[in-house]
Structures are given as C-alpha cells and as structure tokens.
Amino acid sequence: MSRVTLSVLDLAPVQAGTTTGAALHATTQLAQRAEELGFRRFWVAEHHNMPGIASAAPAVLLAHLAAATARIRVGSGGVMLPNHAPLVVAEQFGTLESLHPGRIDLGIGRAPGTDPVTARALRRLADGLGADAFPRELTDLIGYFRGTDPDGIVASPGRDAEPEIWLLGSSGFSAQVAAVLGLPFAFAHHIAPDNTAAALALYRDNFRPTPSRPEPYTMVAASAICADTDAAADRLAAPRDLAFAQLRAGRPQALATPEQAAAFPGSDAERRFADQRKAGQLQGSPETVRAQAARLLAETAPDELMLNTLVYDIDARIRSIELTRKALEG
Numbered sequence: 179m180s181r182v183t184l185s186v187l188d189l190a191p192v193q194a195g196t197t198t199g200a201a202l203h204a205t206t207q208l209a210q211r212a213e214e215l216g217f218r219r220f221w222v223a224e225h226h227n228m229p230g231i232a233s234a235a236p237a238v239l240l241a242h243l244a245a246a247t248a249r250i251r252v253g254s255g256g257v258m259l260p261n262h263a264p265l266v267v268a269e270q271f272g273t274l275e276s277l278h279p280g281r282i283d284l285g286i287g288r289a290p291g292t293d294p295v296t297a298r299a300l301r302r303l304a305d306g307l308g309a310d311a312f313p314r315e316l317t318d319l320i321g322y323f324r325g326t327d328p329d330g331i332v333a334s335p336g337r338d339a340e341p342e343i344w345l346l347g348s349s350g351f352s353a354q355v356a357a358v359l360g361l362p363f364a365f366a367h368h369i370a371p372d373n374t375a376a377a378l379a380l381y382r383d384n385f386r387p388t389p390s391r392p393e394p395y396t397m398v399a400a401s402a403i404c405a406d407t408d409a410a411a412d413r414l415a416a417p418r419d420l421a422f423a424q425l426r427a428g429r430p431q432a433l434a435t436p437e438q439a440a441a442f443p444g445s446d447a448e449r450r451f452a453d454q455r456k457a458g459q460l461q462g463s464p465e466t467v468r469a470q471a472a473r474l475l476a477e478t479a480p481d482e483l484m485l486n487t488l489v490y491d492i493d494a495r496i497r498s499i500e501l502t503r504k505a506l507e508g
Contacts, residue, residue: 182475183482184503185219186212187255187399190232190239191421193490194432201232202239204492209243211496213250215503218482219283220247221255226292226300230421230432237270244278253283255364255399255484256346258291259312261300264319265333272323272336282341285364286319288312288352313355316345320359344397349373353381360388362395367478368486371458374398374478398478402460402485404467404501405494411462414498416440418488422455435490460485464505471506 190205192198209220222239225231233239236254243252257267267284275282290297321327323340345356345363348370356363363381367374378396385394403418405411416439424431434442458474460467475483483506487498 182480182506183218184506185221185397185482185484186217186499187221187223187484187486188233189223189225189486189488191433191488191490192230192232194434194438196432198232202242204495205233205239206243206246207492208495208499209247209250209252212499213247215500217250217499217503219251219253219484221253221283221285221484223255224258224261224287224291226261226290227296228292228425228430230430237267237274240274240282241277244274244281249281251281251283251342252278253341253344254285256285256287256344258287258289259315259319260288260290261297264315265322265331268319268322268333268336271341272333272339275339275341276335279339283344284341285344285346286316287346316355316359319343347377350377350380353377354384357381357384357394358386360386360391362391362397364397364399364482364484365478365480367398367474368401368459374458378478378480396478396480397482397484398474398480399484399486400459400474401455402467402487402498402502403489404460404462404464404498404505406463406501408462408466411466413440414489414494415456415461417490419455421488433488433490460502464501464508467502468505468508 188205188208190201192201212220222233222236224234224236226234236257240252271282271284322331322333323336325332325337343361345352345361347353348366353363365374365377382394403411403415405414413436416436417434420434420439420442460470485499485502487495489495489498
C-alpha cells in the first residue's frame, strides 16, 4: 500500500456563512500543505451554478495554485469539455504549461458538471453537449497541441507546451476512449464505486500504446475523511452527506457546519443514500481508513490514489490528508 502514489482532488467548498474568496484561500492552503506532505498532484474540479463550490474556472484557479506552490503538479479534475471550445482549452493549458513547465495536468471530463440549462448558457448552443461529440472534440483538443489538426490550427501557447493529458470518467465509455487514445485514465470512484473495477479492466484490456504512454496508467479518486476516531470522522462527513442529499433534491447549498448537518432532520431515504455513498470509500480513524484503503487497492490496483476530502473546516481538511497519508504509509 505504501507504494501507491497519492494525490489530492479539491472542490473548493464554500462554507455556510462565508465567501467564495475564503473557500479559494482554503484550497490554496490545502495545496501548499499537500506539497509539503509529498503528494504527487493537486487537482481542482469544474462545477457551475452551485453555491457550495467555488471551483468553477479551473484554468484561472490553477494559475493561482501553481504560483502559490513550487513542486507539486497541479491540474484539472477536470475541465468539462462540453462546456468549452477545445481550442480555448488548449490555449489556456498551453499557457499554464509554458509558465510552469512540467507541472500542469489537463484532466478532461465529458459531463457538463451542472444542469442542462446552465450547460447551455456556458456553451451557448446545444451542439457539443452530447456524448457522441466528445471523442471528436477530445481528438481536436489533442491535435491543437500536437500540430495534427486537419485544418492546420495550432494552439499558441500550446504547441511544444503540452500538459499531461488525462481522461476522467465514471463509466466504461470514458475507459474505452482513454484506452483507444493511449491516455492515462482517472476513475471517479467517489461518484460511481460500483463501476470502478469493471471500467479499469476495460481500459487495461483495450489500451493502445503510444510513444509517450507505452503502458496503461490508472488513478482512482475516492472520498477520504480521516480523523482520530471513527465517530469524529462520521461527524466531519455529515456536511458532505447533507450537501449531496440537497444536490440530489435539486437544492444545492453552501456546505453546512457539522452542527447544522447533525441537526438536519434527514429522511430515511436520505440516510440510506448517505450510507450508500459511504460504502467503498475511506472514512474513519487511521486504522479504519488503512483497512478500507487496502481493500480498495486490492480490488482496483491503481497506479495512483486521489483523495477527495469534503469537510467544512480547512484545519480538519488538512488534518484529514495528513492522517490518511500517514495511515497508508504505515
């Protein structure tokens, strides 16, 4: 278990009663501490029209995080390609790679990261939002970096400044696209844990080597909340569980305090939903998390494990990644 590479995924959660500025400052603190602890990567997500998430513009946030750190790789987990013109993404990340060579990851996803109405407002047209268009747009994006676009369009910055390109997914579709293109693949275990092992097997079985990626390379992103005791970790997880229940009900809110979450009169269905989301993830004391991680790694055998720690307080968030890293190293 100590041989698996560890990384961090952050959503820049907005705490109830605070501001998006405070959320982004907390994310910066987390990135800096992750670097000090020796994590390999620090990725930020892309979500829109969600009052509880400040990570809506990955390229902008990554420019700040790269400048606030010195060694850790920073990247998008991910850029939701249906929301953007591929050439714009190539130029943005070509700029980042030019400013911070060897430290930028471009993780690409095919979901919009929001509701259909907001997705249409982002792209301003329906074309490009469907799954059928995604492989073509991804191929276009790669072509702008490598000078293989059939129309001769080259990203500048971008050509000779290509970030490490990843494909993100929570299904077999993305696994197959990543395999055909010879890209590293990151699976969203924290979103679709029942699909993880099958999708990774599909990716490995169908992987086509490239000069830059001769072997398949996988990452599993898991929810990870670690505290001194199981009960303390469950308390820290309550705001996350409430946030997902509110999102599922179409009422996204800022991240509640643990006290607010504990006092929320959740329904039986919401409690079952929270229990289902907890299954297969990492949550508890260091001993509990170590045992859970051992099972997850045995079942999925990833090259990297990415921790997503969605808790209210930044000090508890930092403490969680510290305890998780120590538990997995020990």
